[in-house]
Amino acid sequence: MGNKTSIRLMQGNEACAEGAVAAGMRFFAGYPITPSTEIAEELAFILPKVGGKFIQMEDEIASISAIIGASLTGAKSMTATSGPGFSLKQESIGFAAIAEVPCVIVNVMRVGPSTGVPTAPSQADVMQARWGTHGDHPVVVLCPTSVAETYTLIVEAFNISERWRIPVIFLMDEVIGHMREKVAIPDPGELNIVNRARPRCKPEDYLPFDADAGDGVVPPMADFGTGYRYHLTGLTHDRTGFPTTKRPEVDALIRRLDSKMDKAKQEVTFVDEVLTEDADIAVFAYGITARAGARAVRDARASGVSAGLLKVKTLWPFPEEHVERIASKVRAIVVPEMNMGQLVREVERASKGKTKVISLTRVDAEPISPQQILSALKEV
Amino acid sequence: MARKPITYYLREDKMPHIWCEGCGHGIVLSAVLRAIDSLNLDKNNVCVVSGIGCASRAPGYLDFDTLHTTHGRALAFATGIKMMKPNLDVIVLAGDGDLAAIGGNHLIHAARRNIDITTICFNNSIYGMTSGQYSPMTPTGKMATTAPYGHIEEPFDLCELVFAAGASFVGRGTAYHAAPLSRLIAKAIAQDGFAFVEAVSQCPTYFGRRNKMRNALVMLDWQKEHAVTKKAASRLSPDELEDKFIIGELGTRARPEYTKRYESIIEAATKETDDDV
Amino acid sequence: MQKSGNAGPVVDGDSRPVIINDRWCKGCDICVSFCPKNVLERPEGGKAQVARVEDCTRCGICEIMCPDLAIQVVPAGDRKEERSGARGGSVHGK
Numbered sequence: 001m002g003n004k005t006s007i008r009l010m011q012g013n014e015a016c017a018e019g020a021v022a023a024g025m026r027f028f029a030g031y032p033i034t035p036s037t038e039i040a041e042e043l044a045f046i047l048p049k050v051g052g053k054f055i056q057m058e059d060e061i062a063s064i065s066a067i068i069g070a071s072l073t074g075a076k077s078m079t080a081t082s083g084p085g086f087s088l089k090q091e092s093i094g095f096a097a098i099a100e101v102p103c104v105i106v107n108v109m110r111v112g113p114s115t116g117v118p119t120a121p122s123q124a125d126v127m128q129a130r131w132g133t134h135g136d137h138p139v140v141v142l143c144p145t146s147v148a149e150t151y152t153l154i155v156e157a158f159n160i161s162e163r164w165r166i167p168v169i170f171l172m173d174e175v176i177g178h179m180r181e182k183v184a185i186p187d188p189g190e191l192n193i194v195n196r197a198r199p200r201c202k203p204e205d206y207l208p209f210d211a212d213a214g215d216g217v218v219p220p221m222a223d224f225g226t227g228y229r230y231h232l233t234g235l236t237h238d239r240t241g242f243p244t245t246k247r248p249e250v251d252a253l254i255r256r257l258d259s260k261m262d263k264a265k266q267e268v269t270f271v272d273e274v275l276t277e278d279a280d281i282a283v284f285a286y287g288i289t290a291r292a293g294a295r296a297v298r299d300a301r302a303s304g305v306s307a308g309l310l311k312v313k314t315l316w317p318f319p320e321e322h323v324e325r326i327a328s329k330v331r332a333i334v335v336p337e338m339n340m341g342q343l344v345r346e347v348e349r350a351s352k353g354k355t356k357v358i359s360l361t362r363v364d365a366e367p368i369s370p371q372q373i374l375s376a377l378k379e380v
Numbered sequence: 381m382a383r384k385p386i387t388y389y390l391r392e393d394k395m396p397h398i399w400c401e402g403c404g405h406g407i408v409l410s411a412v413l414r415a416i417d418s419l420n421l422d423k424n425n426v427c428v429v430s431g432i433g434c435a436s437r438a439p440g441y442l443d444f445d446t447l448h449t450t451h452g453r454a455l456a457f458a459t460g461i462k463m464m465k466p467n468l469d470v471i472v473l474a475g476d477g478d479l480a481a482i483g484g485n486h487l488i489h490a491a492r493r494n495i496d497i498t499t500i501c502f503n504n505s506i507y508g509m510t511s512g513q514y515s516p517m518t519p520t521g522k523m524a525t526t527a528p529y530g531h532i533e534e535p536f537d538l539c540e541l542v543f544a545a546g547a548s549f550v551g552r553g554t555a556y557h558a559a560p561l562s563r564l565i566a567k568a569i570a571q572d573g574f575a576f577v578e579a580v581s582q583c584p585t586y587f588g589r590r591n592k593m594r595n596a597l598v599m600l601d602w603q604k605e606h607a608v609t610k611k612a613a614s615r616l617s618p619d620e621l622e623d624k625f626i627i628g629e630l631g632t633r634a635r636p637e638y639t640k641r642y643e644s645i646i647e648a649a650t651k652e653t654d655d656d657v
Numbered sequence: 658m659q660k661s662g663n664a665g666p667v668v669d670g671d672s673r674p675v676i677i678n679d680r681w682c683k684g685c686d687i688c689v690s691f692c693p694k695n696v697l698e699r700p701e702g703g704k705a706q707v708a709r710v711e712d713c714t715r716c717g718i719c720e721i722m723c724p725d726l727a728i729q730v731v732p733a734g735d736r737k738e739e740r741s742g743a744r745g746g747s748v749h750g751k
Contacts, residue, residue: 051650231446
């Protein structure tokens with residue numbers, strides 16, 4: 001991977017690809033779509049170098065289906081897309097959730113809806129990332145704020161997916177995807193890599209969906225082709241993996257799957273608090289907007305406004321505690337988003353009325369500027 | 381008859397299966413298992429994938445690595461499995477609706493790639509699971525819940541479609557001709573490349589009842605009367621052939637297999653690393 | 658799919674040429690109709706059963722035509738070890 005030097009100038013999409021390989025990802029299936037195509041192009045080149053495999057499938061549905069299949073053989077697998085493809089993948093994301101198949105889905109957000117502005121950034125897929133597929137289901141959604149963070153956070157995405165047997169959605173946006181920044185590539189030894197728990201019992205005793213065999217929430221997962229010969233289905237299923245409609249079994253499955261979000265929360269919540277100790281006003285921002293937020297906070301401080309920043313990298317499960325704690329200390333929380341106001345609703349909910357929550361929206365295909373956030377901070 | 385009892389390949393505690401009385405799918409499944417048995421495949425090395433529909437419930441009963449996926453996507457899931465473990469015998473079992481309607485795009489591309497996956501289409505020309513809508517294989521004029529005035533569309537010739545897309549083996553059989561069907565399926569599994577078998581099956585519950593074929597025996601008899609081998613067909617005149625369909629091996633060609641071709645990419649990529657500065 | 662005991666009817670030393678698992682049979686009459694020697698019959702509302710076992714030639718048509726995978730025809734040769742459908746200690750191992 002050419003990581004002879006540890007400092008490199010990398011594109012966001014390139015960092016996503018190389019970070020994934022560093023995490024142990026060895027199968028990628030994708031379909032061309034601006035602004036994520038560079039991820040596929042990079043992986044078509046580097047995966048075979050490490051004995052991994054790349055395939056360009058006939059559409060985005062085929063791509064996510066292929067990575068779920070590959071994951072069943074024990075491989076860490078990933079697909080990458082943007083809005084339109086992300087919409088097509090939703091049904092199979094639900095399959096990965098109910099069948100508990102580790103996989104990572106990268107969505108480099110562009111202006112929607114529909115074809116929108118393919119080359120322009122947006123953050124308007126945030127609710128879709130949580131609720132895009134039908135039915136109650138667990139999902140973890142991470143969102144990097146820089147190219148360097150893209151590299152390290154995609155590794156976390158795989159760790160979470162393997163540890164919790166859950167689809168993890170990695171939300172970038174067109175700016176993060178296409179801009180180039182300095183990246184200090186961690187030595188492989190420095191990275192914490194997690195692999196799914198495999199069963200320790202004999203094949204004939206293996207109950208593929210018996211969580212008690214694991215930690216009570218996540219069952220150990222056997223690889224296809226190793227003699228465990230088990231069944232997976234998108235139908236609600238019992239501990240043997242066979243379809244069931246018995247009410248207690250359906251209820252137990254749905255609640256166990258959903259409980260992954262709470263159980264994982266501590267471990268998967270990545271939020272940086274910048275200058276929040278003495279802040280009397282805060283900015284809640286994620287993705288590229290958090291960069292403008294950081295600048296706005298610095299400028300505000302310079303002009304006497306004691307602002308702080310919640311730099312949020314885990315969008316779901318939503319970091320309620322961080323928001324509630326900040327809400328009880330500040331006069332207002334400004335929530336700048338490149339959408340018509342989506343996560344701001346969660347901020348309001350988590351604030352429980354303890355502070356004003358101000359939505360700052362921008363949907364003209366340009367990133368939000370520090371000045372916009374600064375003026376919002378000053379107007380409060 | 382199987383050298384080993386067919387129960388050797390079943391998850392017996394999950395039986396009896398859900399298919400209706402007289403449904404052809406059990407006959408086709410039995411043919412698949414006898415084919416696997418005739419090839420003496422190792423149960424730990426067989427992976428069966430299906431989509432959604434009556435036929436797609438088959439893997440749940442089979443003592444292999446089995447995967448019941450989303451509607452139409454079996455071949456895409458199977459492609460991921462085959463790419464990462466090319467030594468597995470990957471078999472897709474699905475119905476005509478799953479494979480040729482919603483799954484059509486994946487069907488033609490899997491054939492175009494010639495990836496070593498054997499696909500058995502349980503063709504009962506109807507959507508049985510959802511109780512009787514017409515499918516891409518429903519003959520013109522037939523009745524269905526969504527063709528209350530008689531079906532106006534033409535069905536695919538699925539074997540021609542898949543062969544034209546690039547498959548290295550296609551064939552057709554029927555539930556009535558269960559023994560030759562099993563031999564055909566064995567040849568398809570043994571083929572190195574994309575192999576497709578259309579197995580004409582019967583749905584007495586929905587297709588039969590709405591089309592004056594009141595039970596499985598009548599429908600099996602229809603299969604007997606309308607299926608002809610290539611040899612027999614060559615002796616029939618065009619109008620005699622009008623309502624007949626050909627069974628047996630219909631097309632085979634030698635083509636490089638996809639996962640083996642990808643190995644050449646890995647060789648090129650790993651060789652290049654050695655020359656890297 | 659669990660490797661519970663063998664629910665199939667086949668037991669070692671079973672000399673019957675045709676064994677019908679009446680828990681799986683759904684009474685579709687295909688075997689009764691296809692048997693070339695009229696060995697099988699099915700009472701109204703009941704399951705297929707072997708009526709004239711002496712006429713059975715073990716041709717196996719009933720087995721391959723059974724949609725419920727409920728019929729096992731035991732080949733003429735003494736293949737007791739292969740007839741054992743039991744799990745676990747089966748000669749075929751895992």
